[in-house]
Amino acid sequence: MTSSLPIIDMSKAYTERNELAKKVVLGLENEGFIFIDNVAKLDYDGLFRACKWFFDKPIEFKRTVMRNFWNPENSNIYRGYFPITEGEPSRKEGFEFARDVRYDDVTVAKNNWFYEESPWPKEDGEFPFKEFLQESYEILHNTALEILKLVAIGLGIEENIFEDMFLDKPCSTFRIMHYPPWKGEPPKNAIVEDGKVVITPEHTDTNFLTLLTRFNYGGLEVKTMDGSWAEVDPRPGSLVMNIGDTFSRMMGGRLKATKHRVIDIGTDRYAVPFFFTPRYDGDVGINFMSKATGVGPEHRLERYGPWVLDVIKNQKKYFEYRVLPDIEPTA
Ligand SMILES: O=C(O)CCC(=O)C(=O)O
Numbered sequence: 001m002t003s004s005l006p007i008i009d010m011s012k013a014y015t016e017r018n019e020l021a022k023k024v025v026l027g028l029e030n031e032g033f034i035f036i037d038n039v040a041k042l043d044y045d046g047l048f049r050a051c052k053w054f055f056d057k058p059i060e061f062k063r064t065v066m067r068n069f070w071n072p073e074n075s076n077i078y079r080g081y082f083p084i085t086e087g088e089p090s091r092k093e094g095f096e097f098a099r100d101v102r103y104d105d106v107t108v109a110k111n112n113w114f115y116e117e118s119p120w121p122k123e124d125g126e127f128p129f130k131e132f133l134q135e136s137y138e139i140l141h142n143t144a145l146e147i148l149k150l151v152a153i154g155l156g157i158e159e160n161i162f163e164d165m166f167l168d169k170p171c172s173t174f175r176i177m178h179y180p181p182w183k184g185e186p187p188k189n190a191i192v193e194d195g196k197v198v199i200t201p202e203h204t205d206t207n208f209l210t211l212l213t214r215f216n217y218g219g220l221e222v223k224t225m226d227g228s229w230a231e232v233d234p235r236p237g238s239l240v241m242n243i244g245d246t247f248s249r250m251m252g253g254r255l256k257a258t259k260h261r262v263i264d265i266g267t268d269r270y271a272v273p274f275f276f277t278p279r280y281d282g283d284v285g286i287n288f289m290s291k292a293t294g295v296g297p298e299h300r301l302e303r304y305g306p307w308v309l310d311v312i313k314n315q316k317k318y319f320e321y322r323v324l325p326d327i328e329p330t331a
């Protein structure tokens with residue numbers, strides 16, 4: 001079954017503001033996945049070229065930016081390259097970076113690896129990898145903020161209410177990804193119902209809001225309200241948006257962090273998710289609407305960083321993050 005998702009046309013974000021605002025909130029209350037059309041300045045072909053430029057390079061090249069977990073010669077533990085792990089149902093390699101914080105920002109604890117500097121590979125003049133991706137980061141960051149304004153209007157609260165959480169030093173991750181096809185038999189834990197094979201198993205995103213570039217590839221499936229899986233049709237020139245656990249929990253589940261997975265399409269596949277994520281000290285406490293409106297069940301301040309550390313280390317137990325050290329509290 002294929003799924004037709006609501007479509008938000010960003011070129012109408014100011015001319016049809018209230019209609020769009022209602023549509024975004026309705027989409028997040030129901031499907032939890034929405035197409036975002038007409039994101040100004042976003043260069044999809046360039047993103048594809050960035051993927052090809054990096055992932056076509058030999059492993060020795062990728063080792064220069066590989067995380068310390070796989071390459072002890074490097075000091076980066078959170079940002080940079082992660083390789084394919086054979087035997088895992090999640091079959092992908094990726095490169096991740098963030099917006100660097102100012103080196104003299106005294107509010108960031110020295111060992112707070114959420115804010116470690118992103119490592120960048122040496123360039124060969126064929127593609128402006130760092131410059132292009134950093135520009136794309138800012139476009140997607142601004143797009144996410146514009147969408148959150150629509151969400152706020154749709155919820156009937158002040159339109160800039162989310163801005164503070166992402167100001168100056170968000171923990172967002174920009175990831176480019178390559179899924180190579182399986183070599184030989186896939187592991188048993190990658191085989192799901194009807195003999196289908198996953199390359200990313202069922203999950204919800206943990207962050208606040210995700211903007212995904214999929215190029216023309218199929219393979220992405222979302223869990224529908226009746227519990228069945230539906231493929232999200234390819235929609236070239238459009239982003240797919242969904243929200244993660246952080247935002248859904250703040251909203252008491254009213255807005256949904258929908259489960260999704262990626263099915264093996266038998267060929268190489270590339271995707272570029274932008275994981276829009278609050279500042280380390282951003283307040284992600286429950287009953288957000290009480291904070292926003294002044295009425296309702298008690299809201300308690302809860303910082304994003306400590307909260308999400310507990311989620312990834314003790315609840316979701318992502319294997320690649322189990323080595324991440326604890327972070328000393330900031331001043
Ligand atoms: O590759 C895709 O289409 C989706 C990837 C995804 O869900 C993720 O990285 O969280």
Ligand SMILES: [Fe+2]
Binds near residue numbers: 203205260
């Ligand atoms: Fe995801």
